[in-house]
Amino acid sequence: MSEVVKLAVTGHCAVITIDAPPVNALSAAVRRGILENVMAANADSAVQAIVIACAGRTFIAGADITEFGKPPQPPALNEVIEAIEGCAKPVIAAIHGTALGGGLELALGCHFRVAVADAKHGLPEVKLGLVPGAGGTQRLPRAVGPEFGVKMIVSGEPISASEALEHGLIDEIVEGPADGAIAFAKKVVAEQRPLRLLRNDDSKLVAARADRSLFTAAAAAATKKNRGVNAPLACAEAVSWTLDTPFDDALKKERETFLRLVNDDQSKAQRHAFFAEREAVKVRGLPKGVKPRPVERVAIVGAGTMGGGIAMSFANAGIPVTLIETGEAQLTRGLAMMQKSWEATAARGGIAPDEPAKRMALIDGKIGLDNVRDADLVIEAVFETMAIKKEVFTAIDAHAKLGAVLATNTSYLDINEIAAVTERPQDVLGMHFFSPANVMKLCEVVRAERTAPDALLTATTMANRIRKTPVVVGVCHGFVGNRMLAVRGLQGEALLKSGALPDQVDAVLTRFGLPMGLFAMGDLAGLDIGWRSRQDRGLRWDIADAICESGRLGQKTSKGYYRYEPGSRAPIPDPEVEKLIDETCKRLGLTRRAIGDQEILERMIYPMINEGARILEENIAARPGDIDVIWLYGYGWPVHRGGPMFYADLVGLKTIVERLEFYARSLNEPALKPTALLARLAREGSSFASLNAARTAG
Structure with a gap:
């Protein structure tokens, strides 16, 4: 029998305990242990009910994501859940800590669920660019209703035990997970309650099936902030199958969608972000045994x-x-x-x-x-x-x-x-x-x-x-994030001189997935901040400084790169800005031209990547993943694009080097020449991912 899953019989109740620290993730060994022990308990004539509980600080907190991308190991989670559903005896999930992802899907396969008061329940797969892959999109809506179910699954946010009880996800809040579940099991047996299989319970789907607009409105509300992101839309579509697709057919479609998204660049980006954050918080170069100083105030x-x-x-x-x-x-x-x-x-x-x-x-x-x-x-x-x-x-x-x-x-x-x-x-x-x-x-x-x-x-x-x-x-002007941001700002200035307008540049960046464009962000922060910093360092940006010198300091003065109506933060393109740009360029002897969106994207993003490579050369950042984390959490880089260094690998370092060399020549900007590190990685056919792995291992 399994080393990480144990079976003990208390009275007439079999308690299956998962003990796989730190978070009882559903590794192949855990799945196998649950399946073996569920089958053993079901076959034991002395057992009247089965409780599935966890040791340590939490219930099953999700799948073992280190298995992603590797050949699947039996048994699959769906097979384990089907075995639980097929038990002739009531199976009760005893939840404490967090029941997340595959952990909640397993609990949804049980006939009943109880939880302690501070437990959390959720399906966060969308945050890894995925849909739940073991029936979550079909069972959860049957437990809580499709409207609340699509909200939970698309957001990926967990809910409390009180919310779970209110919406029907759990049956009771208990004092202690295992003891509470055993007491609950005794009531189920004594009252001869029928076993509830969510796969067969369509009672909470009736209203939405009669009036599809109820679900459509909920799905639209859940996905409205996910422009260009695949997983939230796929999650909403999967939940919709509860209204018109037989359960087993929907499970097959859910699994196909999961496998498709696993190989999608967006999911790869989001999984990269997940692991990069966990690596970034590990401080390199500390002596063994060093401890933090106590902080009370x-x-x-x-x-x-x-x-x-x-x-x-x-x-x-x-x-x-x-x-x-x-x-x-x-x-x-x-x-x-x-x-x-x-x-x-x-x-x-x-x-x-x-x-x-x-x-x-x-x-x-x-x-x-x-x-x-x-x-x-x-x-x-x-x-x-x-x-x-x-x-x-x-x-x-x-x-x-x-x-x-x-x-x-x-x-x-x-x-x-x-x-x-x-x-x-x-x-x-x-x-x-x-x-x-x-x-x-x-x-x-x-x-x-x-x-x-x-x-x-x-x-x-x-x-x-x-x-x-x-x-x-490490120490340098602007550290990592602001140093790269300054490069992007300089390229924004150069694009205006070349022929682009602020709203065109910002539209390209927001379509890419950034929450705000370069020039709208400058207006929000206040253009005088950068102006004053440039003055302190003896720098001049001709167009940016001319805009500030005309009294346009951003939203605080109701005009910057854009104009703003009283009480509104919505940027409005201003012909006065276009006139000011034209006049500045004429004074400098520059001829402006039409600029395409692809050129804008390349000139906004590729020089940032190049600066990131320079930062790595100088050991200001330890790993490419650290740079990605900084941009994801400090600057609103779209998580489905993984960070600038991850995005560079998706584009291909050879392509980025070629385009940087082209712009360095055609614009006569030597600063755009690829760094030695970027050029070497491209020449070797390598990637920032390989460099990240080497520096993480080192």
Whole structure:
């Protein structure tokens, strides 16, 4: 019998326990063990009911995705579920932790389901570019109704035990999973309840079958934000089969769809993102045995938009925060904005009504930098100029306690230079959050030349505690994300000089899958930010600077690259901008021409990839996957395209090198010449995926 699945009989109840840490994934060994033990329990005349439970911290949390792309090993999950459905005795799933993906599909194959109060239930396959592949698209809608079922499956988001009970996914909330399931099993046997097979229960499909528009509306609502993404639409279509396709035929179609999507580039991209995130959080180069420093209180210096968002992130995780400003007015304004944000979230049902008060109670507003003295981690979030950063860090150094980690939220500046003004450079590093910091998932953790290993580990550990994805990077102007973004911005400027218009460039980028175009994003952030940064560095972008000099600073002035109606954020193409671009180009002696969408896409994306290769050459990023994670979680890169370095492999590195060389020649832009690393990989017929694997193994 199986080593990872055990069978024990308690009274007249057989308890099958899966013990395959860390998350009891449905590996071939687990599937085989469940099947063998279900058949043994069903054949045992002394057994009246069967409970399927899990050891450890969770129920089955999904399939073993390391098996994807490999030859299938028997038994298939569908075979295991069919054996459970065929049992003559009631089979009860005892859910705790998370029942996700194949774990929930197995539970749906049981006759009954019970769960502890804090359990979560979901089918997140869509987040890997897939549909559920073992009957989930057919059984879940029969349990909860097709309208709620399509919402669950297309979103991939789990629901709570109380929601599961309300919608009929589970039969009872119990105190302990195994004991509660045994008690429930005794009731089922005593009451001689009929065994409920979801495959045969169409009761919750009747209304939608009579009025198809009920489902159509629910499916449209579920998929409306998934432009160009295959899996959500495939999920919605699969759920629709519950209304018009016999169950077994629908199972075959579901499996065919799953296998088709497994080989789809979008699913490969999403699976790459899944694994890249898990690799990115592993810090390379740390001495064996190093531990993070304890952190009980955090101080945030600066109560503006960024500082307030960072403070909210820590309070959301239950960590006390001292929020520091230089004046009462700035502090009051910052605290009020945080209160307003939490209250709005509560009004939408995102948090409980009493949560805003609880979270505000964790934030202690103070005036003066001497108030950093009690903090174990200090994060500076003040104005982005080196002089101010140095002044603030000199004061922090004077007041912070020994051993405190001192972090700057700078987006671009040299952290080695900032660390040099302190007497403790070993404690200084970067924690670059992304706006809005209480929402965005990424934190670039910047390792300076003298950053101590335990300080670095403290920063990544704290980022994880506040549910951010930390990616360790090195020091350079803009680090990884903003360095590549600057290259894209420069190419946007060049495209306007060549003949494109802002709305044409932005349309290409949004069709590619980015949430916002380059120029609309600039208007939203404020064009004066980049203008001021260029002035500090002695740079000039002719068109961008001319737009700012004309008083067009973005949404804040109701005009930038676009114009904006009062109270609206919708960008409207403005003939005045086209006139300004034409006048600037004439002054520079440039002739503009018609630009095609493919050229725009290549000139926007390929130079970024090239810069990513340069970043890898310089070891600013450890792996290509780290760059992908930064762009996925910090800049809205479409997950179904996997990140810029993954996308490069899809296009083909040889193609990218050829196009970069073409643009370098035709535009007389030597900066577009392929980097040595990119050229070598293309010449060898290799890929960033191969480089990623080598650096991960190393």
